[in-house]
Amino acid sequence: MSLSKRPYKGTRDFFPVQERLRKYIFSHMSKTAELFGYEPYDGPLLEEVELYKAKSGEELINEQIYSFTDRGDRFVAIRPEMTPTLARMIAQIHRETPKPIRFYSIPNLMRYEKPQKGRLREHWQFNVDIFGAPKRQGEFEILQIAVALMEELGATNKMFEILINDRTIVETIFKKIMGLDDKKVHKLYKIVDKSKKVSPKDLKEMIDATGISEEAKEKLHKYLAFSSFEDVLSFFEDEGQADCVKDLYDFLNLVNNSNLKNFLHYDPTIVRGLDYYTGIVFEIFDKHPENRRAICGGGSYADLLTIFNEPSVPGVGFGLGDVTLTDFLKTHQLLPDFTKPCNDLLLTFQDENAVSVCMNLATELRRKNMRVITHLESLKLKKIFPLAEKKGAGFVGMIGSKELSTNRVQIKNMKTKKQYDICIDEIDEIVKVIHEI
Amino acid sequence: MSLSKRPYKGTRDFFPVQERLRKYIFSHMSKTAELFGYEPYDGPLLEEVELYKAKSGEELINEQIYSFTDRGDRFVAIRPEMTPTLARMIAQIHRETPKPIRFYSIPNLMRYEKPQKGRLREHWQFNVDIFGAPKRQGEFEILQIAVALMEELGATNKMFEILINDRTIVETIFKKIMGLDDKKVHKLYKIVDKSKKVSPKDLKEMIDATGISEEAKEKLHKYLAFSSFEDVLSFFEDEGQADCVKDLYDFLNLVNNSNLKNFLHYDPTIVRGLDYYTGIVFEIFDKHPENRRAICGGGSYADLLTIFNEPSVPGVGFGLGDVTLTDFLKTHQLLPDFTKPCNDLLLTFQDENAVSVCMNLATELRRKNMRVITHLESLKLKKIFPLAEKKGAGFVGMIGSKELSTNRVQIKNMKTKKQYDICIDEIDEIVKVIHEI
Numbered sequence: 001m002s003l004s005k006r007p008y009k010g011t012r013d014f015f016p017v018q019e020r021l022r023k024y025i026f027s028h029m030s031k032t033a034e035l036f037g038y039e040p041y042d043g044p045l046l047e048e049v050e051l052y053k054a055k056s057g058e059e060l061i062n063e064q065i066y067s068f069t070d071r072g073d074r075f076v077a078i079r080p081e082m083t084p085t086l087a088r089m090i091a092q093i094h095r096e097t098p099k100p101i102r103f104y105s106i107p108n109l110m111r112y113e114k115p116q117k118g119r120l121r122e123h124w125q126f127n128v129d130i131f132g133a134p135k136r137q138g139e140f141e142i143l144q145i146a147v148a149l150m151e152e153l154g155a156t157n158k159m160f161e162i163l164i165n166d167r168t169i170v171e172t173i174f175k176k177i178m179g180l181d182d183k184k185v186h187k188l189y190k191i192v193d194k195s196k197k198v199s200p201k202d203l204k205e206m207i208d209a210t211g212i213s214e215e216a217k218e219k220l221h222k223y224l225a226f227s228s229f230e231d232v233l234s235f236f237e238d239e240g241q242a243d244c245v246k247d248l249y250d251f252l253n254l255v256n257n258s259n260l261k262n263f264l265h266y267d268p269t270i271v272r273g274l275d276y277y278t279g280i281v282f283e284i285f286d287k288h289p290e291n292r293r294a295i296c297g298g299g300s301y302a303d304l305l306t307i308f309n310e311p312s313v314p315g316v317g318f319g320l321g322d323v324t325l326t327d328f329l330k331t332h333q334l335l336p337d338f339t340k341p342c343n344d345l346l347l348t349f350q351d352e353n354a355v356s357v358c359m360n361l362a363t364e365l366r367r368k369n370m371r372v373i374t375h376l377e378s379l380k381l382k383k384i385f386p387l388a389e390k391k392g393a394g395f396v397g398m399i400g401s402k403e404l405s406t407n408r409v410q411i412k413n414m415k416t417k418k419q420y421d422i423c424i425d426e427i428d429e430i431v432k433v434i435h436e437i
Numbered sequence: 438m439s440l441s442k443r444p445y446k447g448t449r450d451f452f453p454v455q456e457r458l459r460k461y462i463f464s465h466m467s468k469t470a471e472l473f474g475y476e477p478y479d480g481p482l483l484e485e486v487e488l489y490k491a492k493s494g495e496e497l498i499n500e501q502i503y504s505f506t507d508r509g510d511r512f513v514a515i516r517p518e519m520t521p522t523l524a525r526m527i528a529q530i531h532r533e534t535p536k537p538i539r540f541y542s543i544p545n546l547m548r549y550e551k552p553q554k555g556r557l558r559e560h561w562q563f564n565v566d567i568f569g570a571p572k573r574q575g576e577f578e579i580l581q582i583a584v585a586l587m588e589e590l591g592a593t594n595k596m597f598e599i600l601i602n603d604r605t606i607v608e609t610i611f612k613k614i615m616g617l618d619d620k621k622v623h624k625l626y627k628i629v630d631k632s633k634k635v636s637p638k639d640l641k642e643m644i645d646a647t648g649i650s651e652e653a654k655e656k657l658h659k660y661l662a663f664s665s666f667e668d669v670l671s672f673f674e675d676e677g678q679a680d681c682v683k684d685l686y687d688f689l690n691l692v693n694n695s696n697l698k699n700f701l702h703y704d705p706t707i708v709r710g711l712d713y714y715t716g717i718v719f720e721i722f723d724k725h726p727e728n729r730r731a732i733c734g735g736g737s738y739a740d741l742l743t744i745f746n747e748p749s750v751p752g753v754g755f756g757l758g759d760v761t762l763t764d765f766l767k768t769h770q771l772l773p774d775f776t777k778p779c780n781d782l783l784l785t786f787q788d789e790n791a792v793s794v795c796m797n798l799a800t801e802l803r804r805k806n807m808r809v810i811t812h813l814e815s816l817k818l819k820k821i822f823p824l825a826e827k828k829g830a831g832f833v834g835m836i837g838s839k840e841l842s843t844n845r846v847q848i849k850n851m852k853t854k855k856q857y858d859i860c861i862d863e864i865d866e867i868v869k870v871i872h873e874i
Contacts, residue, residue, distance in 0.1 A: 003744050004525075007481045019477040040457065044448030048445065072549075088440070089452065091442045098827060108545070137813040259797070355574070355691070363585075370472070374578070
């Protein structure tokens with residue numbers, strides 16, 4: 001019997017080239033979050049399914065979650081998203097922790113999806129959340145972090161934009177203005193969420209199928225045609241519902257005095273798929289015509305802690321996945337070359353008796369934080385340089401019979417081809433030569 | 438209905454204090470592996486169960502694995518260990534990759550265990566492996582990395598030891614000398630593995646239950662009494678089986694000329710639970726009387742690639758878990774204090790109109806790589822210092838009504854209490870003050 005060498009459907013093997021890319025992305029994520037004073041956290045891979053049933057939405061539970069019963073009869077799931085875990089953790093500590101609480105994490109998550117571009121079954125997601133911030137300032141800071149990360153990775157406002165909306169506005173038009181019940185509202189959310197991805201004909205059919213009145217349809221079409229915040233404001237003023245625009249208005253006041261102002265656009269179709277959002281919601285969108293998709297999504301959720309019988313502590317956060325981010329960076333050619341590793345020295349011997357001498361020299365150099373690869377078998381001279389090239393080594397070291405007898409090592413700079421003959425015991429001398437690239 | 442705030446049994450919530458500790462450990466792991474020229478990799482969280490059935494051993498499959506059938510009828514498992522995934526990946530690339538291949542990873546793994554000290558259901562494990570190295574040199578380098586990590590974390594040979602054995606030796610005594618069949622050999626492996634953890638009476642009962650002859654029992658007791666390599670050597674010479682000791686002998690020659698020699702001890706009870714090991718096996722053991730347990734285990738496996746219908750490429754590797762390592766570091770008081778985060782500046786305002794000024798100053802400072810926390814609401818002076826203390830901020834910045842009108846900021850050094858009055862636009866001046874702690 002022979003086993004498959006392929007990874008499980010919708011997941012990835014990360015060979016060093018891919019893993020260096022990922023480490024590059026992850027380190028920028030951590031760095032950015034920490035520049036804003038966010039503290040790292042992590043949680044378990046498994047959670048009880050009940051945690052997601054509460055607020056994540058039925059599509060996730062019914063179609064996408066990896067759930068099973070464990071050997072102790074607990075009904076558990078591999079985390080499909082991080083926010084419920086975070087809410088569970090914040091519920092434990094919010095009473096004794098000064099607000100705002102700022103947390104970030106980069107967990108691996110799984111959803112049972114049909115694998116396609118930008119969508120896999122397993123991905124890693126940068127999660128950044130703030131709890132107990134004054135309203136609008138939380139949303140503002142969270143978006144600042146997303147933008148700071150994108151800029152740190154070399155992106156500009158020519159490459160991406162932030163589309164925002166507010167669920168309060170959507171609730172107001174659906175419930176107060178169109179007069180719909182919760183069930184119809186829920187259906188409309190799903191339709192609005194998909195509206196840009198389907199043809200006008202399909203959209204019409206989906207709306208017709210809800211059975212809402214012609215008058216309601218007219219309002220809905222007006223809503224879907226909003227293309228600026230001014231449209232929103234005048235519509236709700238005419239309807240006598242200007243109150244619902246207040247949060248977004250205050251938020252935009254902050255934005256307009258900041259570096260965020262060149263990134264934000266109002267978009268009525270942004271509503272987010274998860275049930276727990278209650279206020280401002282947003283998505284970061286790639287502007288490139290060949291990769292028009294969301295890289296990041298988030299928003300504010302007021303009541304997630306109540307499922308643990310705790311008082312409301314408002315939260316705002318986003319999730320930004322490694323798959324969509326990598327697609328974005330590739331599309332805009334923002335990625336460095338990760339083909340080769342980066343090493344200081346390839347240390348070789350040409351005399352079998354030099355094994356221990358070579359190993360011990362390597363040990364001493366590593367204690368000085370040099371990245372040293374030893375070649376574990378006697379290596380002929382003509383094979384050394386191609387290998388050093390492949391291993392991204394800046395220098396090669398050679399210990400032949402002559403060097404062994406005189407206790408010396410030949411060190412060669414791979415770039416300048418300059419060669420140095422140094423006593424093996426002069427560790428600092430060797431370090432000096434290598435650092436002076 | 439109220440949901441539980443506790444994590445799933447045998448798993449952990451990592452609040453910032455715990456997560457900083459873990460990041461400290463992980464960064465030392467990555468750094469150490471890269472000093473030896475090892476390249477990072479990662480694999481999927483899920484694998485088909487068949488992958489583990491091949492070589493991981495029945496205890497793992499029958500009692501410990503988290504397995505389930507996915508929505509597409511695939512029988513899959515959450516990875517309980519990393520080596521099979523790595524072998525699957527190496528099987529894809531070994532033909533075109535120059536040997537030796539050096540890889541490391543720090544994946545999260547799950548096993549269904551009874552949670553207890555040093556053993557949880559979810560843990561993270563530092564995995565380091567080398568493929569295609571000349572025999573003995575692979576084992577030697579792999580152990581060097583384990584020791585380098587321990588030393589990097591502050592441990593000495595007073596705190597830990599490396600116990601080694603060779604499966605070739607165990608196979609020789611069980612099969613050739615005691616003449617046992619595969620089934621009995623398998624049983625004896627399990628007994629030897631547990632022999633130090635049970636009472637002499639229980640050990641005797643376990644051995645009796647195997648039904649081996651009195652003569653075989655005598656050999657077994659002789660074997661279990663070995664306490665040095667010399668014991669091993671003379672025993673097998675007497676039995677005319679000196680060949681089986683050759684690998685270990687050569688390995689010890691390398692060790693005795695290196696920094697490893699003060700760490701290694703022969704131990705007949707080290708056999709490792711996984712079925713794929715074929716040669717030298719080892720465990721790193723805590724010497725502290727209150728924490729006598731293995732921190733790390735590994736060994737060489739010659740034939741793991743054959744399950745993918747590929748030729749044998751010998752591998753050597755170890756796994757070192759975060760739970761046992763943390764216990765070790767705590768026991769020996771080797772951990773720094775992770776209670777507080779580390780920030781450069783807590784930036785506050787005392788005039789609501791300063792919000793945007795404050796946020797924009799923070800943005801400019803972060804672009805200079807300063808870690809800046811902004812307090813998002815007007816903060817009274819007497820509350821600033823306790824908060825800065827809690828947030829580990831080296832400096833506080835204050836913008837009151839006076840500063841707002843004169844475009845200045847007060848910067849105070851939390852340690853020296855020295856105060857600076859600086860123009861808000863002089864970013865470099867502020868950076869200079871903060872860097873001169």
